[in-house]
Amino acid sequence: MKYRKKPVEIEAVQFDYEKWVYMRHTAYPMVNGDVAPDGGMMATNPVIKTLEGDMKVSDGDYIIKGVHGEFYPCKPDIFEETYEPVDK
Numbered sequence: 001m002k003y004r005k006k007p008v009e010i011e012a013v014q015f016d017y018e019k020w021v022y023m024r025h026t027a028y029p030m031v032n033g034d035v036a037p038d039g040g041m042m043a044t045n046p047v048i049k050t051l052e053g054d055m056k057v058s059d060g061d062y063i064i065k066g067v068h069g070e071f072y073p074c075k076p077d078i079f080e081e082t083y084e085p086v087d088k
Contacts, residue, residue, distance in 0.1 A: 001072045004009060004068070008065075008067060009077075009086055010064055010065060010066070010075075010083065011064070012063060012064045012065065012072040012074075012079070012083070013028070013062070013063050013075040014060065014061070014062050014063075014076075015028065015031070015046075015058070015060065015061045015063055015073070016059065017046065017056050017058075017059035018052075018059075020033075020046060024052075028046075028063065029062070030048055030063065030071040031046050031047070031048055031057055032046070032047055032048070032049065033045050033047065046058075047072055048063065048072060050070060050071065050072045050073050051070055051072075052072075054083060056071045056073070060076050061073040061074060061075060061076065062074045062076060062079040066077075077086050
C-alpha cells in the first residue's frame with residue numbers, strides 16, 4: 001500500500017549561526033547551546049530539544065515548528081524538496 005503526506009502548512013525559519021551567537025535568546029529561543037568558558041560570545045553546540053531527543057542545528061538548516069508546537073531542524077535540501085512557500 002502507498003501513502004501520501006497530507007498537505008499541512010508549517011512555520012519555519014532558516015538558522016543563521018552568526019545571528020544565533022549574538023541574538024540567541026530573541027532570534028532562536030528554541031535553540032540551546034554552550035557559551036565559551038571565558039564568557040565570550042562564541043557559542044557552540046547549537047541543539048534543539050525534540051520529541052526524539054536533542055538534535056544538532058547547523059548553519060543554513062531550517063527550524064520547523066511541528067503540528068503540535070514542537071521544533072526540529074531540517075537540512076536545506078530536504079526542506080526545499082518537501083516544502084514550498086504559501087502565499088497569504
